Amino acid sequence: MLNELLKRPVIPVIVIEDANDAEPLAEALLKGGMDVIEVTCRTAAAPEALARIKKSFPGMLLGAGTVVTPDQAKMCIDTGVSFGLAPGLNPDTVKFFQDHSTLFIPGVMTPSEIEKGLSLGLKMLKFFPAGAAGGVNMLKNLAAPYGPLGVKFCPTGGVNLDNMQEWLSQPVVSAIGGSWLATKQQIADKQWDVITDQVKAALAKAAELAD
Structure with missing residues (x-):
């Protein structure tokens, strides 16, 4: 899964308030050319939204973000997410995902946190809050x-369309x-075409760097 995720330069971070929006949102992303999504566990609708996307779009790389409690971690594994993310680094959460052979990307902001992640065998870390x-x-x-170590x-x-190329x-x-x-x-206004256009613009910016 890590190798698959490394092929995708842009990951949409999504907050879903109404689980009924899950499928049309996923369709809007796919229509724009993006087959990866991170649904944050910040809302009561997140578990159902994740389950609906998993069922309707099994080929999509389904990520669960803001995984900060044991219950959320268990929900993610039970749902069958492709990967999980968190704003911070909790060794217990990392181990839980590793025990279930599921990629987990914790957040780091200091050298000590990076080294802790490396000690846990992690090769991909979330720099948060980046801006x-x-x-x-x-x-x-x-x-x-740490770059020479392959992390x-x-x-x-704080990442957006205007500065994403600088980051990438x-x-x-x-x-x-x-x-x-x-x-x-x-999402609330169901502006699916707008979202599709934003996805296309972001992928075009990423592609410019690859040329």
Whole structure:
């Protein structure tokens, strides 16, 4: 799963308030060319939304974000998510996902947290909150000692269409997480075509760096 995720430079970070929006949202992402999604566990609708996407779009890489409690972790495994993420690094959560052979990407913001992640066998970490924590320059300096060890980062928080290329141009960055791709208001207003267009624009920006 890590190898598959490393092929996808943009991960949409989604907050779903109404589980009925799960399928049309996933369709909007797929229509734009994006087959990966992170549904955060911040709402009561998240478990059902994850289950619905898993059932209707089994080929989609389904991620669960903001996994911060044991109950949330169990729900994710029971649902069969492709990967999980968290804003921080909890060794118990990491081990739980590892015991169930499921990729987990915890959040880090300091050298000590990076080294803790490496000690747990992790090769992909979430840099969060990326903008507030010092931006691209901070990550460049923070990750410099660890790049040779093969660790990759997914900056999330403060990443947008205007600065995503700056993030993705960093060798240690494998992907960026973006909530702008489908905002809560756009989902509530069912602006599926707008979301599809935003996805296409983001993937086009990412493709420019690959050319």
